[in-house]
Amino acid sequence: MAAAEAPTVSQPSQEKSWHEMALQALKHNDIRLVPYVPDRILTTLIRNIHADPFFTAFPTAREEEAVGIVAGAWMAGMRGAVLMQTSGFATLANVLASLAMPYQIPLIMFVTERGTLGEFNYGQALVCRTMRPVLDSLAMEHHTCTRLDEFEFILDRSIKQAITTQAPVALILSPLLTGGKVFDK
Amino acid sequence: MNTATNLPARNTKVMNRFDITSRLVAKLKHEEAVISGIGNTNFDLWAAGHRPQNFYMLGSMGLGFPIALGVALAQPQRRVFGLEGDGSLLMQMGCLSTIATLAPKNLTMIVMDNGIYQITGAQPTPAAAVADIVAIAAASGLSSSAWAADEEDFERLVDQSLRASGPTLIGVRIDDKPGVGATRRDPVQIRERFMLGLGVREAL
Numbered sequence: 001m002a003a004a005e006a007p008t009v010s011q012p013s014q015e016k017s018w019h020e021m022a023l024q025a026l027k028h029n030d031i032r033l034v035p036y037v038p039d040r041i042l043t044t045l046i047r048n049i050h051a052d053p054f055f056t057a058f059p060t061a062r063e064e065e066a067v068g069i070v071a072g073a074w075m076a077g078m079r080g081a082v083l084m085q086t087s088g089f090a091t092l093a094n095v096l097a098s099l100a101m102p103y104q105i106p107l108i109m110f111v112t113e114r115g116t117l118g119e120f121n122y123g124q125a126l127v128c129r130t131m132r133p134v135l136d137s138l139a140m141e142h143h144t145c146t147r148l149d150e151f152e153f154i155l156d157r158s159i160k161q162a163i164t165t166q167a168p169v170a171l172i173l174s175p176l177l178t179g180g181k182v183f184d185k
Numbered sequence: 186m187n188t189a190t191n192l193p194a195r196n197t198k199v200m201n202r203f204d205i206t207s208r209l210v211a212k213l214k215h216e217e218a219v220i221s222g223i224g225n226t227n228f229d230l231w232a233a234g235h236r237p238q239n240f241y242m243l244g245s246m247g248l249g250f251p252i253a254l255g256v257a258l259a260q261p262q263r264r265v266f267g268l269e270g271d272g273s274l275l276m277q278m279g280c281l282s283t284i285a286t287l288a289p290k291n292l293t294m295i296v297m298d299n300g301i302y303q304i305t306g307a308q309p310t311p312a313a314a315v316a317d318i319v320a321i322a323a324a325s326g327l328s329s330s331a332w333a334a335d336e337e338d339f340e341r342l343v344d345q346s347l348r349a350s351g352p353t354l355i356g357v358r359i360d361d362k363p364g365v366g367a368t369r370r371d372p373v374q375i376r377e378r379f380m381l382g383l384g385v386r387e388a389l
């Protein structure tokens with residue numbers, strides 16, 4: 001339980017936040033297209049991506065749709081990444097198995113993790129448990145990001161690996177990294 | 186509402202997917218991208234004659250238009266056509282609003298509406314008896330949405346879409362015939378050749 005005790009969430013104020021690191025990793029790797037279905041935890045990242053003219057960011061009606069869009073854009077020479085929450089990932093097994101994997105598309109997914117470390121909705125907890133078995137059953141690369149001091153490294157290396165090996169990657173953003181969402185009423 | 190969308194589907198001629206696809210392909214002279222959806226739309230695109238700028242989607246039902254949108258956003262100078270079945274579009278209808286919002290003017294969407302899931306045994310879709318896909322598209326924000334009255338009208342609508350200031354959706358009522366070709370099911374080759382065709386890759 002060492003990770004849980006580490007002060008990963010409250011860092012000294014001069015340090016970059018996880019969402020600043022995420023935005024910069026996208027930029028450094030020339031990832032311009034960012035379709036998403038929002039999650040509360042992604043609010044600041046989404047707002048900052050919209051505010052930066054480098055990016056083309058927009059909401060989609062479904063996460064599958066966003067996967068199709070970045071797949072098409074990548075084949076046509078523009079890099080993208082999809083932002084979603086755990087329950088959004090749970091809608092994707094079909095298109096991961098029938099589009100991203102067999103066509104060898106470097107689909108980059110940021111998944112904010114609901115359902116663990118303080119979840120208050122049992123349904124979210126159950127949905128969360130389906131995520132890693134799906135990723136593992138397809139032998140898809142995935143990392144659970146829990147610490148700020150590792151986050152930039154994981155992001156940059158994983159994005160580069162996805163692109164060079166033409167394989168999807170899921171970057172799971174743990175509540176240990178983001179603070180998560182807690183019962184507030 | 187755009188006058189064309191007021192044309193009721195029942196007044197349009199029942200056409201044929203392979204014929205319509207062949208007419209489209211015959212018009213393509215500028216390396217236009219064509220993204221076809223699951224099953225029959227890609228079988229008929231394949232049968233109409235392989236082109237390096239054709240993409241054949243073997244699974245992921247409903248993602249034909251989203252993929253076409255991605256291509257259109259990445260290459261705004263290239264005309265992009267999407268071919269989808271009615272059942273496929275029903276499964277991913279929200280994409281029409283996404284496309285309307287982003288409004289790529291280089292995207293033309295063609296919906297092959299037979300009212301059935303032809304490839305799985307010709308069962309009627311839930312929309313078949315009650316919904317008008319072109320009216321849905323218009324109400325989703327795609328104001329340039331129209332039913333093709335017949336083959337000539339289809340060709341006219343395609344030409345018109347090339348000069349449009351936003352995305353266009355063309356509804357085509359088709360018969361219940363299956364697709365006539367059999368796409369080679371090799372996803373990596375399909376993707377790689379498409380990327381070559383779009384000038385994103387150089388051949389090994």
Ligand SMILES: Cc1ncc(C[n+]2csc(CCOP(=O)(O)OP(=O)(O)O)c2C)c(N)n1
Pocket residue numbers: 094223224225226244245246269270271272273274299301302303304305
């Ligand atoms: C998510 C999903 N559900 C069901 C299927 C099975 N399926 C494959 S093609 C198809 C019908 C497609 O209908 P439409 O787009 O109208 O094309 P048509 O067969 O009529 O030409 C169905 C139901 C599938 N491949 N994926």
Ligand SMILES: [Mg+2]
Pocket residue numbers: 270271272273297298299300301302303
């Ligand atoms: Mg159909």
